[in-house]
Amino acid sequence: MSLERKDEHDHKGWMQERDLTPVESIYLTVLMWLDKRLRIVDYLEILENLYYKVNMQMPKSHTEQYNLDNKFWYWYPLYALGSFSTIAYVVAAVSGALLGFYYSPAAAGASGSPTVAYEQITFIMTDLNLGFFLRSLHRWSAQVMVAAVFLHMLRVYFTGAYKEPRELNWIIGIVLISLTMVFGYTGYLLPWDQLAFWAGQIGVEMALSVPVAGEWAAQLVFGGFTLTQSTLQRMYILHVFFLPFIATTVIAIHIGIVWMQGIAEPH
Amino acid sequence: MSDTNDDKDVAADGTGIVAPDDETPTWRERKERTEGLSRLTYEYFERARREDQDLRIESDYVERDVLAFPTWPHEMVRNLALTSFFVGMIIFLAAALPPHIGAPANSTQTPAVILPDWYLYWSFGLLKLGPLNPELSLLGGSKLMADRAYGVVANIVVVGFISIVPFLNKGAARRPVEQPFWAALGVGGVVFAFTISALAVKNLISMSSTLLFDLAFLLPIAATCISYAVLKSMREGYMFELNRRYYRLRPPK
Numbered sequence: 001m002s003l004e005r006k007d008e009h010d011h012k013g014w015m016q017e018r019d020l021t022p023v024e025s026i027y028l029t030v031l032m033w034l035d036k037r038l039r040i041v042d043y044l045e046i047l048e049n050l051y052y053k054v055n056m057q058m059p060k061s062h063t064e065q066y067n068l069d070n071k072f073w074y075w076y077p078l079y080a081l082g083s084f085s086t087i088a089y090v091v092a093a094v095s096g097a098l099l100g101f102y103y104s105p106a107a108a109g110a111s112g113s114p115t116v117a118y119e120q121i122t123f124i125m126t127d128l129n130l131g132f133f134l135r136s137l138h139r140w141s142a143q144v145m146v147a148a149v150f151l152h153m154l155r156v157y158f159t160g161a162y163k164e165p166r167e168l169n170w171i172i173g174i175v176l177i178s179l180t181m182v183f184g185y186t187g188y189l190l191p192w193d194q195l196a197f198w199a200g201q202i203g204v205e206m207a208l209s210v211p212v213a214g215e216w217a218a219q220l221v222f223g224g225f226t227l228t229q230s231t232l233q234r235m236y237i238l239h240v241f242f243l244p245f246i247a248t249t250v251i252a253i254h255i256g257i258v259w260m261q262g263i264a265e266p267h
Numbered sequence: 268m269s270d271t272n273d274d275k276d277v278a279a280d281g282t283g284i285v286a287p288d289d290e291t292p293t294w295r296e297r298k299e300r301t302e303g304l305s306r307l308t309y310e311y312f313e314r315a316r317r318e319d320q321d322l323r324i325e326s327d328y329v330e331r332d333v334l335a336f337p338t339w340p341h342e343m344v345r346n347l348a349l350t351s352f353f354v355g356m357i358i359f360l361a362a363a364l365p366p367h368i369g370a371p372a373n374s375t376q377t378p379a380v381i382l383p384d385w386y387l388y389w390s391f392g393l394l395k396l397g398p399l400n401p402e403l404s405l406l407g408g409s410k411l412m413a414d415r416a417y418g419v420v421a422n423i424v425v426v427g428f429i430s431i432v433p434f435l436n437k438g439a440a441r442r443p444v445e446q447p448f449w450a451a452l453g454v455g456g457v458v459f460a461f462t463i464s465a466l467a468v469k470n471l472i473s474m475s476s477t478l479l480f481d482l483a484f485l486l487p488i489a490a491t492c493i494s495y496a497v498l499k500s501m502r503e504g505y506m507f508e509l510n511r512r513y514y515r516l517r518p519p520k
Contacts, residue, residue, distance in 0.1 A: 088357060091357055110373055110374040111373065112372070112373030115371060115372065122368065125368065132365060133365075136362070136366055137358065139361070140361040141357050141361075146384075154453075154457065158443055158450060160446065164433075166433070174426065174430045184386060185387065193369040193371055194369045194372060199383045202394075206415070209419055210419055211412070211416055227374070
């Protein structure tokens, strides 16, 4: 018995007076070491909370409450179009990242002889193992995403789901559909074949025909008034850097708002 | 009183932080003392909170703790099944219908068909609205805008109109039968999206281009009128049913 006050937080002593197995004591030591530095306790609480939330049940939805499933079940695929486009976006992102390992955005010009970008696409499609399928997957997931987004918009329009609390999300949705189409357009230009080149030509002409800001816009987006190496470079950076960040953020906001407001169910 | 003051002065441990006493304003008081925009925000939130509370007290809605489908595992398993089915469909499409790559870019050789991807046909078609660009007599028969600028403006107008729809169509009606006008407008819009896309690919369609141009505008109008008539008569039947049910329950005296 010493006069010294006992340290209530003497974890070492506490560990020694308990009869722990080696596994338990190693676990506790590591936990204490980490907790002392990172205050894991606080986060454990969040994890615990999450655990209970995962096991929570959703409240009954409108259709469940009034037992409308028997009348509305055949509409439900239309209510899944939003998540289908999100899934297609994820598939496109993964396959696009894999394609990015092999593609390089270099176009020496448009003289009719294959350029570096074109050669790389040819390499992916003919020499690379599974490359043909990879490009096909990327292309099809993009097509499916655009189609799902269009149909999603039609569903929202014809069920009046854009009304009162959801106007903001309708506008965000229009931003998203535009971003999706820009995504598609920039990707369409990357192979640098005839179709890509002339689609790019139309794009430059469209930009140039805008009254005041036209030339500036053409410089900014296409890197000049004719299609050159810098056009392809800009399309590439838009496609793999700017648009992924912007679109992902806006999609997250869009879905977050749906989460907060609840989906507009059929009536 | 002076004692505590002394304590405060003495207990200067370098932080200058003093424990809250009775004089310390609460957060509510601090918020009430603010001015300008933050004061407005505070007042509005107080009002909104009170409104919510009143509505909650008034309403007969009972928040039930009897719940529906469990999130885990039922809902999660269902979502995973749907997701993998959908990804499988994309993979099947990709395997069955692979893309192709055309000739390399050649600026000296204009191909017969220049087209963007299918989802941009509508936009591409709107660029070809030159014949609708009015020749103003005020300007001596010349056009206010070049045809190309006119097409770009048409794109902006279409997208702009779609985005302000929620501010034009208000009210609680949700089903197409409940709002025949807006539903018919939507049908017309969808048909116009297809006809304007057909206009975009007019050199692939064996039809005189003037006829195609006229059809591109007449078909949507016709579709709008027809669907309006159909929905309007459907609404009559719908209202008839509702009224009949109503009067069966409460027969007129």
